[in-house]
Amino acid sequence: MSITFKEVEHTYSVDTPFAYHALKGVNLDIKKGSMTALIGHTGSGKSTLIQHINALLLPTSGQVQIEDVLITATDKPSSLKSLRKKAGLVFQFPEYQLFEETILKDIIFGPKNFGVSEEEAIKIAKDMIQLVGLDESYLERSPFDLSGGQKRRIAIAGILAMNPDILILDEPTAGLDPQGAKEMLQLFKKVNQEGKTVVLVSHDMNQVLEYCDDVVVMNHGRVEKHVTVAELFKETEYLTSLSIDLPIITSFILELNKNGFHIDPSIKDINVLVQEIGGQLNE
Amino acid sequence: MNNMMFGKYIPIDSFIHRLDPRLKIGSLLLLLIAVFFDAGFLGYALLGIFVIIMALLSHIKVSQILKAIKPMLFMMAFLMIFNLLFIQQGNLLVSIGFIKIYDQAVLQTLYIFIRLILIIVMTTILTATTKPLDLTLGIEHLLSPFKRIGFPTHEVAMMISIALRFIPTLLEETQRIMKAQASRGVEFSEGSLKEKILSIVSLIIPLFISAFQRAEDLANAMESRNYNPEAKRTRYKQLIWKISDTISFACVIMICSVLVIMSFVL
Incomplete structure (x- = not known):
């Protein structure tokens, strides 16, 4: 197991009138090499949960194990740096973290903090900027001259340049245009297929269906479900109770089935669906 | 913080x-x-x-x-x-x-x-x-x-209330950026003086950028609602x-x- 939570509780501002119990007895095992979606309403504890993965937050009680590093309320690992390198966290709207004069300097900032030499880091930066869909001519430009979407790519390149084993993304496509969002997700899928564990916080069930293997559903600070994507979208009533919309393709199949078709609702791909419909029409 | x-x-x-x-x-x-x-x-x-x-x-x-x-x-x-x-x-x-x-x-x-x-x-x-x-x-x-x-009483009061209003927002923002940079390997409490200065720079520049951005947004929002400091106002909240x-x-x-x-x- 790559990421393990055992009875993790987290309370913000303990012992003040502002105290807020954000995580309540969270148990979770996220498989190494999986692409796991984390869904749930605003305030359900998603952001709190992911910040435990690279020890930005420490559990109030319980324990978190990230590969061989154990984090509990009292003994935090002597060096958080190795953990931060292992688990790269991309915050929501990560473009806010840009600060250097040039994009190159900003991308190599992370790797250099983790002890990568300057030359090596520049080499990585050149790879990363292409990976996120921009070209090398951008490296000498100021990150503040770019559009919002481009800034986002640079910020993500800055995290990928650290070469983390686990990549955690908090709504990475919020505010991006559909094409940009698609490219981002394909990038994360590619990173995942290269063997990295990816945890993706998302509100878009279409993304969850298309790109993720497993889903963790959070509600009121608890992990309510940890199932495969196919299993989750079978439970239409449960999802309705949380007012989570089904992916467009799934709800379309369910509508078809109501009207006499017999199509497997776990179909993810539009082309497969088209063939299936065609086949059943010919029968 | x-x-x-x-x-x-x-x-x-x-x-x-x-x-x-x-x-x-x-x-x-x-x-x-x-x-x-x-x-x-x-x-x-x-x-x-x-x-x-x-x-x-x-x-x-x-x-x-x-x-x-x-x-x-x-x-x-x-x-x-x-x-x-x-x-x-x-x-x-x-x-x-x-x-x-x-x-x-x-x-x-x-x-x-x-x-x-x-x-x-x-x-x-x-x-x-x-x-x-x-x-x-x-x-x-x-x-x-x-x-x-x-003396522009209302303007001064407005300035004070805007400043007070944004203290928690800026603190939150500071914390957010600190966390984002910590995720990139910055250690704010450790390291040599040079490292410390660099880590503060990585905090202050994004903070300034977002503060100016916020100021501009707020000014635009007030302007688009036709805010006029000289206008006569009544108050919902009365001091008794x-x-x-x-x-x-x-x-x-x-x-x-x-x-x-x-x-x-x-």
Whole structure:
């Protein structure tokens, strides 16, 4: 197991009138090499949960194990740096973290903090900027001259340049245009297929269906479900109770089935669906 | 950063919370002046007791007051060391090499320490028991006599309330950026001086950029709603002066007068 939570509780501002119990007895095992979606309403504890993965937050009680590093309320690992390198966290709207004069300097900032030499880091930066869909001519430009979407790519390149084993993304496509969002997700899928564990916080069930293997559903600070994507979208009533919309393709199949078709609702791909419909029409 | 207590409103209910903001601001001003009258240790004991009573009435926890004092400790220590070393009056107490400490210096330093603590605690009581909006409303009311001589009371109050409004937002933003940079391997509390400076730069630049962005957004939002500082306004929230306010104010005036008299008599 790559990421393990055992009875993790987290309370913000303990012992003040502002105290807020954000995580309540969270148990979770996220498989190494999986692409796991984390869904749930605003305030359900998603952001709190992911910040435990690279020890930005420490559990109030319980324990978190990230590969061989154990984090509990009292003994935090002597060096958080190795953990931060292992688990790269991309915050929501990560473009806010840009600060250097040039994009190159900003991308190599992370790797250099983790002890990568300057030359090596520049080499990585050149790879990363292409990976996120921009070209090398951008490296000498100021990150503040770019559009919002481009800034986002640079910020993500800055995290990928650290070469983390686990990549955690908090709504990475919020505010991006559909094409940009698609490219981002394909990038994360590619990173995942290269063997990295990816945890993706998302509100878009279409993304969850298309790109993720497993889903963790959070509600009121608890992990309510940890199932495969196919299993989750079978439970239409449960999802309705949380007012989570089904992916467009799934709800379309369910509508078809109501009207006499017999199509497997776990179909993810539009082309497969088209063939299936065609086949059943010919029968 | 989340533990920043100084200037934070604590949403509970107490006698002090219910007092009129005008009274609280006025009293703080009077008490601040009184602190600087040299009424000897007896005077400070009296004022100290008064402040303790206020703190008790406001239901603020001791730990919260201590948290407000904590960030000031460094500055206080700095001030006190300078005072100890540079005031050279009275009898020589200790002399180690070039360091000479006089009894007057010790006395003065002690006074400064007591004054600073009193000021911090009193200010904390004001900000902890008064909502920022009430505070600005109070300031606006207290400044209103100056409107006649062309002082832009409303603009000043608006500026103060915007500044107060954005303190928590900026703190939140700071924390967010710190976390984002920590995720990129910045360690804000460790490393050499050069590393520390670089880590602060990685915090301050994004913070400035977002603050300016916010300022522009806010200005646009106000403008698009046709905000005009000169417009005549009515208020939903009315300040009502109650009998408890009069009594409290009488107490404050009494304490201040006693201190002033003591400082002249002693």
